[in-house]
Amino acid sequence: MSEQKLYQAYLSWLDHSSTAISFEQLLDFPIACFDVSEDDQQVINHLIYFIPDLSGRHPRSFFFFEENIFAKDDRDDLNLVHSSFQLFDS
Secondary structure, three states: OOHHHHHHHHHHHHOOOOOOOOHHHOOOOEEEEEEEEEOOOEEEEEEEEEEEEOOOOOOEEEEEEEEEEEEEOOOOOEEEEEEEEEEOOO
16 A cells, blocks of 8 residues: 555545544654564565554444565575555454
């Protein structure tokens, strides 16, 4: 999912019930980063984000993650191969 589609999903979730953050602020709320899997050839990493909405009676948050796939070279240095944004299943 592209950043544009992710932002549209956020706006849809928000349902115009409060003021949306700007597109530029979309990645301002990381909360965790961890490696999902690793072997001799690659590392798959998830960077989890949340956007708080405190406008209603109860606080709520929009969660999503960025999946980064890195290839390892001969010295085990990482090179980014692919990155995408994904929503958590409901």
